[in-house]
Amino acid sequence: GEDVEQSLFLSVREGDSSVINCTYTDSSSTYLYWYKQEPGAGLQLLTYIFSNMDMKQDQRLTVLLNKKDKHLSLRIADTQTGDSAIYFCAETPGNYGGSQGNLIFGKGTKLSVKP
Amino acid sequence: DTGVSQDPRHKITKRGQNVTFRCDPISEHNRLYWYRQTLGQGPEFLTYFQNEAQLEKSRLLSDRFSAERPKGSFSTLEIQRTEQGDSAMYLCASSQNRNTIYFGEGSWLTVV
Numbered sequence A: 001g002e003d004v005e006q007s008l009f010l011s012v013r014e015g016d017s018s019v020i021n022c023t024y025t026d027s028s029s030t031y032l033y034w035y036k037q038e039p040g041a042g043l044q045l046l047t048y049i050f051s052n053m054d055m056k057q058d059q060r061l062t063v064l065l066n067k068k069d070k071h072l073s074l075r076i077a078d079t080q081t082g083d084s085a086i087y088f089c090a091e092t093p094g095n096y097g098g099s100q101g102n103l104i105f106g107k108g109t110k111l112s113v114k115p
Numbered sequence B: 001d002t003g004v005s006q007d008p009r010h011k012i013t014k015r016g017q018n019v020t021f022r023c024d025p026i027s028e029h030n031r032l033y034w035y036r037q038t039l040g041q042g043p044e045f046l047t048y049f050q051n052e053a054q055l056e057k058s059r060l061l062s063d064r065f066s067a068e069r070p071k072g073s074f075s076t077l078e079i080q081r082t083e084q085g086d087s088a089m090y091l092c093a094s095s096q097n098r099n100t101i102y103f104g105e106g107s108w109l110t111v112v
Helices: none
Strands: A004-006 A009-013 A018-024 A031-037 A043-050 A055-058 A061-066 A071-076 A085-091 A109-114 B005-007 B010-013 B019-024 B031-037 B044-050 B053-057 B065-068 B075-079 B088-095 B107-111
Touching: A004 A085, A009 A018, A018 A031, A018 A085, A018 A109, A031 A061, A031 A071, A043 A055, A043 A061, A043 A071, A071 A085, B005 B088, B010 B019, B019 B088, B019 B107, B031 B075, B044 B065, B075 B088
Parallel strands: A009 A109, B010 B107
Antiparallel strands: A004 A018, A018 A071, A031 A043, A031 A085, A055 A061, A061 A071, A085 A109, B005 B019, B019 B075, B031 B044, B031 B088, B044 B053, B065 B075, B088 B107
């Protein structure tokens, strides 16, 4: 079945780059997402990448996709204390019975940014 | 446009009571989704609407759960005969196309 795996914790110093990694199982996934969740809040869509791309850059965010290894990463440049949050990777299974709504999420990576 | 709106934000209820959550999607978004998130976990898909049609339901959606989107705009999620295991955050999301799915702030449910 579909599964998304992430490491649970990452700690970096302010100003450094953060790299959050994710692996997924469904090779037919069409879109892959990164969401940010601050304590007690909902999910904020950070960025997404279509499966025919291998890189996407958006300001401080860089997404890398390795389809062969089913590996997705999110790099945050010049990490700030305001970036401290939980980051979720999610996939949309491509052949999940024609599903249009079933995002599969990982358990999230808690990013701590130290001043 | 103020984004996906959910109400109430917090609800404490006694076991066995019914609760209803409301979601107002981003205007003109034809797709609406409900997810559930428990502590330390990622969100889990519950159900999905395209306009007023409920097109998909997860096996997590027991028969105590019902969702509606009567006019293709706002949606309600009702939980009947609540159990302690229903305690979670219920997230609503909406999209106009499949690649940009926006979530609301969530509705926290505590069943005591």
